Amino acid sequence: MPHHRTDDLDELIACPVCDALYHARMPETGERVTCSRCHHVLIAPKEGAFLRVIALALTVMILMLGATFFPFLSIDAQGFSNAASVFDSALAFTDGGWMVALSFATAALIVLIPVLRAALVIYVLGPLAFGRKPWPGARAAFRWSEDLRPWSMAEIFVIGVAVALVKVSDLARVDYGPAFFMFAALVVVIVLQDGSMCRWTIWKTLEDKKSS
Template sequence: MTTSDHAASDLSDLIACPQCDAVYRVVEPQSGERATCARCHTVLIAPRQGAGKRIIALALSVVILIIAATIFPFLSIRAAGVSNASSILDAALTFLDNGLLAVLALAVASVIVFVPVLRALLVIYVLAPVTVDRPPFPGAISAFRFSEALRPWSMAEIFAIGCAVALVKVADLASVEFGPGFWMFCVLVVLVVVQDNYMCRYSVWKSLEK
């Protein structure tokens, strides 16, 4: 083994905390245990038995719920005898003919619909062969890296908080009723958080390297 091989081997045994950049030598915990950063307590490694299939199931649920929540009525507003129901897709398409507002509408639709769907599909693409002990699909490493790069731009939960604040203000002026899309979106936000917390990224990278 050459010096460069020794250096590569040494680096592969190290892991850096994504929050505080503290570097540790890897000691892989048993299934169900967690390795955390001693400085900021961020979870670094958390392997779970059968986690891949559960994450795929969650990702599929996220895709289905996003599509359904986009199409079904999100909420309806009634005031002075006039009512109107709107879906997320309707709200985005309303501004398509208004120049700069069209760009804003597309940006909002991207971060609350397209990015979460794309992330879920990339996760399924990466994990599907790994969970059945098959070689990863071509480009799986790049796909997972891109999925992780999109994570800060997946803002479904931010949209939910913004809706809650807006509804509190609108409730004094009109009668607001939640549609099926609203409840689907609430479940979707929970599933996205559960999926992100359930995934052990160190284990995924190791599986792809093999």
């Protein structure tokens, strides 16, 4: 249960679900602070959470490398066979015009933004995980990573592909390449990473370590 006090505006925390306002304090490790109105978890610091988030962010970057360059799928139809990676597909639209812009934007949403977010999280949490002072610009980097969250579309890409493949499978034989399974794994890892990040704890640690 959050602490009720009336001083210190910095320590205010609003429930993202029901907007109830609380004065927050750092709970003991393993303890969690929940909204007393709707029971949404507000603060949940976990032992070793920063290191776990860093490990998951590294996993995102490595998986994304494979998911981009390994064959994504191969299609067989009437004797013709074609295998392509996501990278090949992004380069396929080089004949000019707005298709180039479209393929670049698609590649950015699917590949670059999730990788950028992972890199920002590692930059922010790296020093904190070892009890050091944050690196310069860590607050801006974390803000940026949070702002980019809705634009990270690896998950939506996987769902889109699944729907498209159901349609295509009537016309041609479709085989999934290793990159397809890497994308599927990415979706799980990104969800795990976002789930193990207690944002309040990260902001609070950035604030406390800044002056020390």
